[in-house]
Amino acid sequence: MAGESPFRRLDDFGAVMKSGVANFRGPRVRAHSKTERDNAVSEPLPSHMLAARLHGVGFENLHVERVPVPQPNDDQLLARVDAAGVCASNLKLIAQGSDHTFLNGWDLARYPIQLGDEGCVTVVAVGKNLSNRFEIGRRYCIQPAVDHPPINHRERYRNNGEGMSKVAVGYTLPGHLAQYLLVSEEIIAAGCLLPVTDSGMPYFAAALAEPISCAISAQDRHLHIQQSGPDAPREPKLGLLRGGVTMVIGAGPMGRMHAEAALRYRPRHLIVVDLMQSRLQWIEEALPARARAVGCELHAVVSEQAVDLLHRVSKGRGADDIIVAVASRAVQTQAQQWLAKGGVLNLFGGLKKGDHVIDLDTLRVHYDEIRICGSSGGSPADIAETLRMAAARELDVGRHMSMVGSLDQIGRALEMVRNTETDGKIVLYPHLRHTPLEQARNWTLGDEQTFVKCHA
Structure with a gap:
């Protein structure tokens, strides 16, 4: 981050980043030049940290606790968490506990887990076997879906983890909702540590x-x-049809991200649909200039107007691509009828287990060759592409922000997400003192620096 870091000394950990991460000074510093390495001053890490940990099913088992700072082994890293996003997937994890697919029988009562699948980190300690690959002071994002079998604590999984091919950060691997995060061997082996080069x-x-x-x-x-x-x-051809008609159903936080990301394919028409006009206002304010720049005609309409508009702009063909960013069986079923011949329907909004089976129009599949796809998470390459787009200002990430606060606000933040009381993403800064959630509309680097300086 350019300029002086907003983080001040916390406990006995001195973290000063002047002129970006290249001049980072912290514990066990490995500076970027020989002179800097020779002059580096070691500072000890704190013995304890704050972490949001889940001990069982339900919000009553979610606690922000003071726990020992983990010590990395020779094949691990220790990272400071600079910011952590609050993801709605935590609600499913809290509701299911040890029955969650990614936990695979992990006993939360005996082995509480550190939550948080979204965030960015700075390396503060490097295991000796990694000293030629990683440097203290470097910033990273972690792809939380780690395509690698568990290496540590296999005995904690059902059947000793037999058959497991994936683990996840914020589940059985330590997450970002803490002041520090242990970067384990699985993350490194799977290439899930992505550098923030800007x-x-x-x-x-x-x-x-x-x-x-x-x-x-x-x-x-x-x-x-x-x-x-x-x-x-x-x-x-992979991706949305260039020059085609794309429809995004749902203008909540993920629907908005879809709408903005869709512009990289330069559709001729981009239609964003929602039940609530207030949500569509974000689309109308944030995306028109970007749409014009890529030759796209942007439409933000309430649900009742969507079919007529689609018929008009597509000249009766239908949509080439539809992304359903809401968890609705009815919408996922009906959207099959809105596709053009050869169109693709993306069931992005996951349905609740037990209510997840929908009708499929096999005549449309057979005669009109429509396709249905979906995905859960992404890969390291998707994180790298997102970082590139953000650095190139192809994304205005600050517009997707809603609120900010300190780590101890995680319970309230998740309640707001569950009750749809917030209209955008919540980001927590783990090293701040107690700071209630506050609005963060159109958040910028300057806003962040001022906020953190005021609450450090």
Whole structure:
């Protein structure tokens, strides 16, 4: 981050970043030049930290606690959490506890887990076997869906983790809702540690790379089969149809991310639909200039007007791509009828287990060759692409912000997400003193720096 870091000394940990991370000074510093390394001054890490940990099912088992700072082994890293996003997926985890798929029988009562799948970190300690690959002071985002079998604590999983091919940060791997995070061997082996190379990128922007990357990943799974002529070979094209008609159903936080990300494919028309006009206001304020810049006609309409508008702009063909960013069986079923021939329907909004089976119009699949796809999370490449887009100002991440506060606000933040009391993303800064949630509309680097300085 350019300029003086907003973080002040906390406990016995001195963290000063002047002129970006290149001049970071902290514990066990490995500076970027030989002179800086020779002059580096070691400062001890604190012995304890604050962490949001889940001890069982229900909000009554979620606590922000003072716990020992983890000590990395020779093949691990220790990172300071600079900012953490509050993800709605935590609600499912809190409701299901040890029955959650990613926990696979992990006993929360015996082994509480550190929550938080969204965030950005700065390395503060490096295991000796990693000293040639990682430097203290470097900033990273972590892809939380780690495609690697568990290495540590296999005995805590059902059947000793037999058959597991994936673990997750914020589940059985320590998450971002804490002051420090242990970067384990699985994360490193799976390539899930992505560098933040833009020194001017705010902490919140890097922290929200993960949810935005989920939209990037989902859209890249669309497949269109094209022919340049009747006798030409068929060619598969990944992504939304360029020059086509794209519809995003749902203008909540993820729907907005989808709408903004869709513009990179330059659709001729982008239609965003929601039940609430107030949510569509965000689309009308945030995206028109970006849409014009890529030759896209933007439409933000309430649900009752959507079908007529689609019929008009597509000249009766339907939509080439539809992304359902709401968890509604009825909408997922009905949207099949709104597709053009060869169109793609993305069931992005996950349905509740037990209410997750929908009707499929097999005649449309057979005669009109429509396709249905979905995705859960993304890959490290999606995080890297999101960071690139944010650095290139192809995304205005600050517009997706809603509220900010300190780590001890996690309970209230999750309640607001559950009750739809907030209209955007909440980001918590773990190293701040007690700071109630406050509005963070159109959040900027300057806003972040001022906020953190005031509450450190």
